[in-house]
Each structure stands twice: as C-alpha cells, then as structure tokens.
Amino acid sequence: MSAPDAITSPQNPRIKNLLRLQQKSSERRSQGLTIIEGLRELTIARANGIEVPTVFVCAELAGPAHEAELRALFAGSGTEWVEVSKAVFGKVAYREGSDGVLALARPPQHTLESLVLPENPLLLVLEAVEKPGNLGAILRTADAARATAVIVCDPRTDLFNPNAIRSSIGCSFTVPTVATSRPELLAWCAARGIRTYAAALTEAAVPYTSCDFRGPTALVMGTEADGLTPELMAACDQTIIIPMQGYIDSLNVSTATAILTFEAVRQRGA
The missing domain is CATH 3.30.1330.30 (Ribosomal protein L30/S12)
Structure with a gap:
C-alpha cells in the first residue's frame, strides 16, 4: 500500500x-x-x-x-x-x-579544455554515435580500462540519455565524457601530441597489434552502419584493423572498442 x-x-x-x-x-x-x-x-x-x-x-x-x-x-x-x-x-x-x-x-558538463590529462592519456573517440546502448557499453569498457575520457564527435544521441546510463550501469558518471566537433577534436589532439588511430578497413590499415599505444593515444571508432567519415579517417595518424578470420569483416563497435582498448592497457603494463 x-x-x-x-x-x-x-x-x-x-x-x-x-x-x-x-x-x-x-x-x-x-x-x-x-x-x-x-x-x-x-x-x-x-x-x-x-x-x-x-x-x-x-x-x-x-x-x-x-x-x-x-x-x-x-x-x-x-x-x-x-x-x-x-x-x-x-x-x-x-x-x-x-x-x-x-x-x-x-549531468556533468565536461569540455575538451576542462579535461585533466595524465602524461600518457588513453582516449576513446566515437564519431556520430547514435545508439545509447553502444555508448553505454563503451563507457563500461572505458571505466574498466581506466581510460582518460570518452570523446564523442558530432553525437546523434545525448551523452546522458537514460538508456545510455542504464547500459553503462552508472559508468556515465565515472568516466569524463565530452561532446565536440571533428575539427575541434583534431586540433585539440594535435596541440597535445595525441596520436590518433582510426579503426577502418582501408588499404593503408595495419593490424592493431603492430601499433604502439604506450604514448598519448586516441582510438577513433565510427558507427556500425557507416563507419568513420572519410574526413575523420583521412585526418587520423594511422588506420588500424582487427584481423578477421571468418566470413564477416566487422565487429559490433562496442566489442571492437573493447579489443583495442585492452590492447592499449596490455601494452602499458596495467
């Protein structure tokens, strides 16, 4: 009653x-x-x-x-x-x-300029994320890996959508999350010496295990439907792939992000 x-x-x-x-x-x-x-x-x-x-x-x-x-x-x-x-x-x-x-x-109001960066930041960058469930799952990965921040370029869902909070199991509040534009992100990374790695299937892409993620690093992910825009892909320092052994040529974006993130964690000896 x-x-x-x-x-x-x-x-x-x-x-x-x-x-x-x-x-x-x-x-x-x-x-x-x-x-x-x-x-x-x-x-x-x-x-x-x-x-x-x-x-x-x-x-x-x-x-x-x-x-x-x-x-x-x-x-x-x-x-x-x-x-x-x-x-x-x-x-x-x-x-x-x-x-x-x-x-x-x-919800907190983080900006690129308000982020406090360690000596070797590990950033997860998402372009045009539109599914709150994917955002939430990536925030859980960021929390588990103690990533510095999650940065969303040109988001198609607000960062504190209730469904993103639910999917993140509260990690929306443990990891600084910033919404910004592509030009602002690229200029900010360049000014701070942060190397950008775009997950994309291109001729120039190299296996992620061949990359050195021990320095200031931004792992850049696109949407499941469209991948990264050509503009952001071309502007990144390196394109990387997760080699596929089966019939499919891609993974769910949250799964792919987790694989790349924990490779960076492994290399950093955490």
Whole structure:
C-alpha cells in the first residue's frame, strides 16, 4: 500500500515531466536534467559527485532494505524524497525488474579544455554515435580500462540519455565524457601530441597489434552502419584493423572498442 502522500496518478504534473525527460533530449537539455534508474547506478553517481535534486521511490518495489540504503545514501544531501505508487512507478520505469528507485540528476558538463590529462592519456573517440546502448557499453569498457575520457564527435544521441546510463550501469558518471566537433577534436589532439588511430578497413590499415599505444593515444571508432567519415579517417595518424578470420569483416563497435582498448592497457603494463 502506498503512503498517504504518495503520488498515485499518472496525470500528476511531476510524473508527466518525468516522461518528457525520458522521451525527449530537448527537454533534458532545456532543464539540465537526466534520469537515473536503480540503486546501483545512483550509488555510483553519488560517489562521483553528481547532484540529485529529487528521488522517486516506490516502497513496495524497493523493499525495506533498499529503502533504508537509499535514505542513507541521500542523508543530509537536501535531495527531495517523493513516494509513488506501484502503478505510477510502472509508468515511468524504463527497464524490467526495476528496484523501485528513479531520480532526477544534473549531468556533468565536461569540455575538451576542462579535461585533466595524465602524461600518457588513453582516449576513446566515437564519431556520430547514435545508439545509447553502444555508448553505454563503451563507457563500461572505458571505466574498466581506466581510460582518460570518452570523446564523442558530432553525437546523434545525448551523452546522458537514460538508456545510455542504464547500459553503462552508472559508468556515465565515472568516466569524463565530452561532446565536440571533428575539427575541434583534431586540433585539440594535435596541440597535445595525441596520436590518433582510426579503426577502418582501408588499404593503408595495419593490424592493431603492430601499433604502439604506450604514448598519448586516441582510438577513433565510427558507427556500425557507416563507419568513420572519410574526413575523420583521412585526418587520423594511422588506420588500424582487427584481423578477421571468418566470413564477416566487422565487429559490433562496442566489442571492437573493447579489443583495442585492452590492447592499449596490455601494452602499458596495467
């Protein structure tokens, strides 16, 4: 049973706003908010300094243990606590088997100039990424490899799409993620001596295992449908391939990114 002051109508203005934020990137941009669902993801977000103005909780789904953990997580933070009925939560939840926790969060605003680079940065560059699931999976790889940042050129999805956050299992908040343009990226890399490796099937491409990724490195990946644009491919220092032994000539972009990233990690002796 819901608490007496819980939101029980899907027509409630706050619930309608949650749905708008889920469905429209323009709303997320204009309000400066995104949505995080799940206690694990929220815990990671909080550990990385993400501001969470409001948390919506369905006590029936969360259960006493999760609710107590959630209250401890936000103790003294000033976060607003809003209870909702199970029926209403079912309208706003965007994944199966939800644990009854959903929050509004202010995503970080990273830029190329704000990135703090180590001596030998390892950057993952994605051009025109459009599938939030791929972005989320690559963010998980970046987190696991302790990559310096993920940089997205001319993105076709916003970096903090709720589905990207879900796919990343919260790694959207552990790895600095920047949206920029192709010219800005290339100029920024050149100014910092970062060597760019474009994953592309060309005559000039060399196997990734023959490359030296121990210095400042940017691994540049295209979309699954179209690959890299000719302009970005031509501007990179080297094109590389993952040799294929079977019938197919390509891999899922998140899988390919993971292979290249962990080769760089191996070479760096991490």
